[in-house]
Amino acid sequence: MVNKANQTNYKKLQSLLQELPWYVDEYINHKLRKLSTASLFNYCHDYKIFFNWMISEQLWDGNIKDIPIERLEQLTVIEVDGFLNFLHYQLNNKELTINRKLSALKSLFNYLQNIAETSDFKPYITRNVMAKIEFNEVKDSMETKATKMEGKILLGDEYEKFRLFIANDYGELNKENKRLYNFYQLNRERDTAIVSLILGSGLRLSELVGIDLDDIDFSKYCVRVIRKGNKEQFVYFSQVAMADLQEFLAVRTSKYNVDKNEKALFVGGPTGPKVTSQRLKARAVEYMVEKYAVAFGKPSLSVHKLRHSFATRYHAEINDVPKLRRQLGHSSIQTTMIYTHIKNDDLKIAVDKMDMPKEES
Numbered sequence: 226m227v228n229k230a231n232q233t234n235y236k237k238l239q240s241l242l243q244e245l246p247w248y249v250d251e252y253i254n255h256k257l258r259k260l261s262t263a264s265l266f267n268y269c270h271d272y273k274i275f276f277n278w279m280i281s282e283q284l285w286d287g288n289i290k291d292i293p294i295e296r297l298e299q300l301t302v303i304e305v306d307g308f309l310n311f312l313h314y315q316l317n318n319k320e321l322t323i324n325r326k327l328s329a330l331k332s333l334f335n336y337l338q339n340i341a342e343t344s345d346f347k348p349y350i351t352r353n354v355m356a357k358i359e360f361n362e363v364k365d366s367m368e369t370k371a372t373k374m375e376g377k378i379l380l381g382d383e384y385e386k387f388r389l390f391i392a393n394d395y396g397e398l399n400k401e402n403k404r405l406y407n408f409y410q411l412n413r414e415r416d417t418a419i420v421s422l423i424l425g426s427g428l429r430l431s432e433l434v435g436i437d438l439d440d441i442d443f444s445k446y447c448v449r450v451i452r453k454g455n456k457e458q459f460v461y462f463s464q465v466a467m468a469d470l471q472e473f474l475a476v477r478t479s480k481y482n483v484d485k486n487e488k489a490l491f492v493g494g495p496t497g498p499k500v501t502s503q504r505l506k507a508r509a510v511e512y513m514v515e516k517y518a519v520a521f522g523k524p525s526l527s528v529h530k531l532r533h534s535f536a537t538r539y540h541a542e543i544n545d546v547p548k549l550r551r552q553l554g555h556s557s558i559q560t561t562m563i564y565t566h567i568k569n570d571d572l573k574i575a576v577d578k579m580d581m582p583k584e585e586s
Contacts, residue, residue: 231435231451234262241269245276248294248349252336261455263431271329274316278308294337298350305358320361331355377525379534384424388465390521392417398520411480411494416513418466418473419491420531422448425463427535427553430528432460434507437488441470452554460552533564540564 242250276289285292312318334355341349399405432450440449447459481492481502489504518526550561
């Protein structure tokens with residue numbers, strides 16, 4: 226499935242590669258069949274941070290693009306530790322973020338040492354400093370992570386309250402502000418459908434904005450998406466999400482001046498009288514959710530937290546981790562296991578009832 230979002234991400238990736246050394250370009254092209262363009266763009270962004278740091282530390286005198294592969298082979302453990310300290314103390318990156326950037330570097334260096342080869346079948350580098358660098362130990366247990374997550378997601382009747390807040394209550398709160406109210410009225414059905422679909426399926430943000438109209442199977446209540454690793458999968462969604470989608474589709478063309486050739490499901494408003502709507506961008510969805518979350522009184526909510534909310538509810542009602550893993554598109558079941566540690570209020574109520582005195586018959 227090829228859509229405009231993938232094409233846009235590919236162009237952004239190619240543009241960023243123009244700033245980076247040739248061997249990064251070669252590595253990224255090697256990975257194109259295995260990872261999404263969005264993931265590879267993040268890799269390149271991390272490489273740019275690393276190479277800029279090398280120049281700022283006078284480990285190379287020149288442009289990023291001209292950093293020779295031999296200089297990477299000469300990097301020391303002390304120098305790489307300096308970069309990781311820079312991420313932690315100057316960029317305020319958390320341990321998980323630092324691990325992600327280190328993972329990107331390890332993957333590049335592994336390619337240069339163990340996969341790429343010269344015309345005479347020799348590796349690009351023989352010394353790989355990144356192989357000597359260990360990841361930061363992330364100390365939080367699953368229980369701790371789950372506890373931290375609990376206050377930031379929707380639980381119990383909050384799922385439907387938040388959906389109804391977007392569908393109706395937000396407009397009532399802002400009736401006196403004509404600009405806000407008119408903008409809300411334009412996007413009410415679309416915004417409700419977006420949040421309803423995430424809460425009813427657990428889709429990632431990148432998967433959501435990449436959906437085309439013909440990806441939806443209305444008879445089976447599922448949607449075709451491209452998951453991490455460029456894997457195609459059909460993901461099921463709820464009946465409530467379907468109802469909200471159909472309400473949005475009934476007004477999509479008239480409200481957004483959509484060109485008949487526009488395949489994107491979710492579109493943004495036209496920027497001018499002669500300009501048709503285009504695929505909604507990921508950042509616009511993030512801003513939208515943040516806006517409603519603040520007004521709802523739960524500012525910690527985000528697109529990703531809505532995905533967590535779905536997963537928590539799914540596990541509480543279905544209690545089938547392998548199925549949840551597939552629904553979420555996790556590559557490792559360990560990632561899915563965190564939802565087994567989030568408190569289930571219904572379970573607690575049932576246990577509490579066990580302690581209640583029973584009426585005599």
